Amino acid sequence: MESMGTLTPSTLSRTDLPWQLAWSREKCTLCGQCTAVCPVRAIELGVHRKRVVQVGLGLAEKPGNVFSVYHGIRQKTEPAFACIGCGMCDLVCPNGAIRPVRGGEPDKLRFHNNAGGVPRRRGGRRNDPRSLLDEIKFIRISMLTDPALDAGRHDFELRTLLGRILPPEALVRAVQDNGWIPPVREIYPLIIGSMSFGALSPNMWEGLQMGVAYLNEEMGMPVRICTGEGGCPPRLLRSRFLKYVILQIASGYFGWDEIIHALPEMKEDPCAIEIKYGQGAKPGDGGLLMWYKVNRLIAAIRGVPPGVSLPSPPTHQTKYSIEESVAKMTQSMAMAWGFRVPVYPKISATSTTLAVLNNLTRNPYASGLAMDGEDGGTGAAYNVSMNTMGHPIASNIRDAYLNLVKVGKQNEIPLFAGGGIGKNGNLAANAAALIMLGASGVQIGKYIMQAAAGCLGSETDRCNICNIGLCPKGITSQDPRLYRRLDPEQVAQRVVDTYLSFDTELKKIVAPLGRSTSLPIGMSDALGIADATAAERLRISHVL
Amino acid sequence: MCRLFAVTSREPLSPMTAVHALNVMKEGHDGSGMGLFLTDLGGSFERFRGSPILSGIFSNEGLRALDRYLMDLDFTVKYKLSIRPAQIPPAGTPKRDNYVVRAYDYPPDWLALPQEEREHRLMLTRLRLRQMGEADGSMLIFSFWPDVIMIKEVGDPMELAGYLGLDHEELQARVILAQGRQNTNYAINIYACHPFFIQGYATMTNGENTAFVPIREFLTSRNYAGYTGYQSDSEVFTHILHYTQKGLGLGLDLYKHIITPLKDGELGHHPNGTKLKQIKQACRPLIIDGPNCVIGCLPDKTIFMVHDSKKLRPGIAGGSPGMFALSSEVCGLDAAIPARNKSTDIQPMKYDTVMIPPGRDEVIRWNQWER
Numbered sequence: 001m002e003s004m005g006t007l008t009p010s011t012l013s014r015t016d017l018p019w020q021l022a023w024s025r026e027k028c029t030l031c032g033q034c035t036a037v038c039p040v041r042a043i044e045l046g047v048h049r050k051r052v053v054q055v056g057l058g059l060a061e062k063p064g065n066v067f068s069v070y071h072g073i074r075q076k077t078e079p080a081f082a083c084i085g086c087g088m089c090d091l092v093c094p095n096g097a098i099r100p101v102r103g104g105e106p107d108k109l110r111f112h113n114n115a116g117g118v119p120r121r122r123g124g125r126r127n128d129p130r131s132l133l134d135e136i137k138f139i140r141i142s143m144l145t146d147p148a149l150d151a152g153r154h155d156f157e158l159r160t161l162l163g164r165i166l167p168p169e170a171l172v173r174a175v176q177d178n179g180w181i182p183p184v185r186e187i188y189p190l191i192i193g194s195m196s197f198g199a200l201s202p203n204m205w206e207g208l209q210m211g212v213a214y215l216n217e218e219m220g221m222p223v224r225i226c227t228g229e230g231g232c233p234p235r236l237l238r239s240r241f242l243k244y245v246i247l248q249i250a251s252g253y254f255g256w257d258e259i260i261h262a263l264p265e266m267k268e269d270p271c272a273i274e275i276k277y278g279q280g281a282k283p284g285d286g287g288l289l290m291w292y293k294v295n296r297l298i299a300a301i302r303g304v305p306p307g308v309s310l311p312s313p314p315t316h317q318t319k320y321s322i323e324e325s326v327a328k329m330t331q332s333m334a335m336a337w338g339f340r341v342p343v344y345p346k347i348s349a350t351s352t353t354l355a356v357l358n359n360l361t362r363n364p365y366a367s368g369l370a371m372d373g374e375d376g377g378t379g380a381a382y383n384v385s386m387n388t389m390g391h392p393i394a395s396n397i398r399d400a401y402l403n404l405v406k407v408g409k410q411n412e413i414p415l416f417a418g419g420g421i422g423k424n425g426n427l428a429a430n431a432a433a434l435i436m437l438g439a440s441g442v443q444i445g446k447y448i449m450q451a452a453a454g455c456l457g458s459e460t461d462r463c464n465i466c467n468i469g470l471c472p473k474g475i476t477s478q479d480p481r482l483y484r485r486l487d488p489e490q491v492a493q494r495v496v497d498t499y500l501s502f503d504t505e506l507k508k509i510v511a512p513l514g515r516s517t518s519l520p521i522g523m524s525d526a527l528g529i530a531d532a533t534a535a536e537r538l539r540i541s542h543v544l
Numbered sequence: 545m546c547r548l549f550a551v552t553s554r555e556p557l558s559p560m561t562a563v564h565a566l567n568v569m570k571e572g573h574d575g576s577g578m579g580l581f582l583t584d585l586g587g588s589f590e591r592f593r594g595s596p597i598l599s600g601i602f603s604n605e606g607l608r609a610l611d612r613y614l615m616d617l618d619f620t621v622k623y624k625l626s627i628r629p630a631q632i633p634p635a636g637t638p639k640r641d642n643y644v645v646r647a648y649d650y651p652p653d654w655l656a657l658p659q660e661e662r663e664h665r666l667m668l669t670r671l672r673l674r675q676m677g678e679a680d681g682s683m684l685i686f687s688f689w690p691d692v693i694m695i696k697e698v699g700d701p702m703e704l705a706g707y708l709g710l711d712h713e714e715l716q717a718r719v720i721l722a723q724g725r726q727n728t729n730y731a732i733n734i735y736a737c738h739p740f741f742i743q744g745y746a747t748m749t750n751g752e753n754t755a756f757v758p759i760r761e762f763l764t765s766r767n768y769a770g771y772t773g774y775q776s777d778s779e780v781f782t783h784i785l786h787y788t789q790k791g792l793g794l795g796l797d798l799y800k801h802i803i804t805p806l807k808d809g810e811l812g813h814h815p816n817g818t819k820l821k822q823i824k825q826a827c828r829p830l831i832i833d834g835p836n837c838v839i840g841c842l843p844d845k846t847i848f849m850v851h852d853s854k855k856l857r858p859g860i861a862g863g864s865p866g867m868f869a870l871s872s873e874v875c876g877l878d879a880a881i882p883a884r885n886k887s888t889d890i891q892p893m894k895y896d897t898v899m900i901p902p903g904r905d906e907v908i909r910w911n912q913w914e915r
Contacts, residue, residue, distance in 0.1 A: 146752030171826040407764035514754035
């Protein structure tokens with residue numbers, strides 16, 4: 001028996017890996033591009049020895065062996081270099097000689113990617129492609145008694161409100177008495193959710209910002225983008241484009257030194273302040289920017305030394321109760337901008353959402369609530385957090401909305417839903433379903449990365465290496481060699497394309513429902529689902 | 545589709561004026577029901593202008609329960625109109641025991657109450673009676689209010705008028721709202737029949753209200769006892785009107801701005817844009833979205849008409865000093881007021897509100913850009 005070399009418990013074969021590289025010797029030109037592009041160095045030069053048995057005619061010559069060598073690639077099998085299925089090799093191969101193929105059975109890698117006792121960390125999203133939102137249908141079609149509207153020709157008013165809205169009686173009093181009316185923003189109901197400068201590459205951030213500015217200034221669509229926890233580039237803080245930006249503050253307070261210092265020089269107020277208490281991808285866990293991505297630029301904006309991991313605490317360290325959080329953070333943030341800017345918290349969707357919401361209803365400065373469901377994405381988190389922690393968004397938003405209806409405040413505190421919207425590409429349908437369940441708008445992250453920049457991640461564990469700064473598309477990398485692959489102008493173009501097509505699809509949903517003059521928030525009579533349990537839970541129609 | 549007709553006249557009219565108008569618009573409704581709202585009453589009821597009048601349909605047992613309940617509250621019957629239907633109801637109309645229109649004297653201890661409180665108690669009494677009759681259908685209550693009579697029934701309006709004897713000389717009013725057709729989108733339910741009434745406000749609607757559910761949720765969550773019912777999606781129009789005026793103290797011009805606000809871009813150049821935008825935001829759940837023509841009557845006897853923001857349902861106003869009408873179709877107007885200057889007829893458009901104040905001198909039109 002030949003030696004097999006060292007066999008360790010974590011020695012895996014290609015079959016044990018989630019992705020196997022299918023390579024064609026005939027097509028390969030040995031250009032080496034796949035090897036160069038592979039973000040995890042799963043491919044190495046392979047020098048293969050081959051034996052050919054040669055048998056001559058007749059008996060005069062004895063059969064012999066000819067040993068030859070050919071060159072090609074070899075897939076590494078060490079867990080640290082396991083193929084992630086990103087497919088960049090396929091993208092760059094001039095002859096289509098190589099591509100990753102998913103293994104036929106559950107991989108064995110999952111039992112071994114915790115070397116050194118460190119559990120697997122990754123970026124991306126929950127590895128579960130199922131979506132309840134995709135099952136919701138729009139059933140109340142206007143027919144004859146109330147003709148359906150024309151999505152292409154009628155006027156549509158599809159904006160939503162972000163900000164605390166006074167009850168009508170209080171508003172009338174405030175108008176009469178010249179009292180304080182909380183700031184309210186009229187915005188497009190599809191918000192680019194919080195992805196930090198740091199989590200995203202500079203080119204990606206610039207592309208998103210340019211796209212948002214174009215949508216606002218050229219297309220008349222009041223689209224807003226949230227910074228995430230990582231501060232905001234100083235020039236943007238001092239530009240007129242700040243009004244399209246929601247500044248996020250989270251438990252690490254990264255970047256807020258810069259923001260506070262820029263306050264006197266701001267030409268415009270930001271759209272709003274989002275106080276992050278949690279996120280859907282890793283609820284109850286703080287933010288995380290791993291050291292790979294903390295270069296000098298990121299470090300400068302965040303006010304930290306370069307090259308260190310930046311974990312935000314799971315909670316705001318000075319706050320031990322919701323009352324404190326609301327009183328201290330919401331009110332002081334509101335005060336910092338002279339009560340001209342809406343301030344609202346963002347939480348992970350949770351079975352305790354209503355406790356948070358009920359407290360917010362009692363504070364006049366709380367301007368809304370963003371809820372991020374279990375299908376939310378992240379740049380870095382523990383695999384276990386992503387896959388198993390969190391609450392689905394559909395029932396959480398429904399419960400929150402119906403709770404507001406119960407206390408008559410459904411128009412006073414807008415709810416924003418995030419987490420898994422458009423995870424299978426059905427962005428407008430998912431957004432409309434959540435709006436009709438009670439959301440005032442939705443936040444997206446992964447979808448815009450996929451649509452605007454070609455993110456390769458999936459709910460079946462493809463790529464998902466946002467955390468280590470090796471994003472092969474340059475979306476979540478801070479390495480200029482990678483992020484220069486991404487042209488900000490083209491990202492901006494795709495952002496605009498995405499929003500325009502979303503707008504058309506949203507109209508194609510609401511027009512047949514006979515809705516055009518206001519966003520159909522809470523129009524639950526339009527919704528149906530074949531799953532009787534889900535219908536009962538969401539209080540929508542059960543249809544078969 | 546529903547057909548609507550409202551008339552306001554200095555001289556009292558028989559409800560037959562409105563029934564005839566509905567009849568000429570018959571091609572536009574299916575004759576499955578009729579609702580009448582009469583106010584500024586003439587005939588015998590004119591003498592009891594301050595007394596609350598109960599309108600409804602009662603079984604014999606229901607009538608006994610009514611008497612017991614109101615006597616316990618110390619209401620006393622002051623006057624009643626006898627509606628004696630013919631023996632055999634028209635096809636589709638159920639046989640009822642009693643159609644009741646009765647004027648009452650207030651309980652003595654109510655007389656010292658502030659008007660607001662008395663009105664609130666009247667509404668609660670109506671709701672209580674409605675609730676009492678709901679289980680077994682023994683009482684159907686349409687209104688309990690001074691100077692208001694309401695009659696509703698399933699069937700063809702003209703046939704119903706003959707069956708119920710609506711040409712009764714006692715039945716006279718200066719303001720009449722009439723609607724033909726039941727709400728056929730849902731099961732036939734007499735409470736789904738327009739016009740709807742609350743505390744002196746009445747409206748009826750042609751069309752569907754696609755934003756019904758969020759509006760209903762908003763109204764019911766105001767914690768106001770009167771905002772209930774909603775067997776028809778059109779009832780919310782009446783309650784929004786009541787909420788706008790009684791709850792918020794705003795005028796009819798704001799009613800239009802609340803149910804069909806201008807777009808955000810339009811409000812940017814409206815002289816009153818800032819305030820209107822704030823009201824739009826605060827009243828966002830009350831924005832209607834259906835194809836609707838709403839005709840209504842205010843407690844001061846002003847009648848009005850407004851449309852949805854795309855004007856997807858027709859409506860016309862016309863007449864001459866002393867008598868004006870609002871109608872779904874011009875043929876209804878022609879039938880009621882043939883001798884008028886038709887060139888002054890108004891077909892209000894999407895921004896318009898038309899109203900005829902109780903003086904009946906003219907049709908007043910304003911549009912949302914003016915106020």
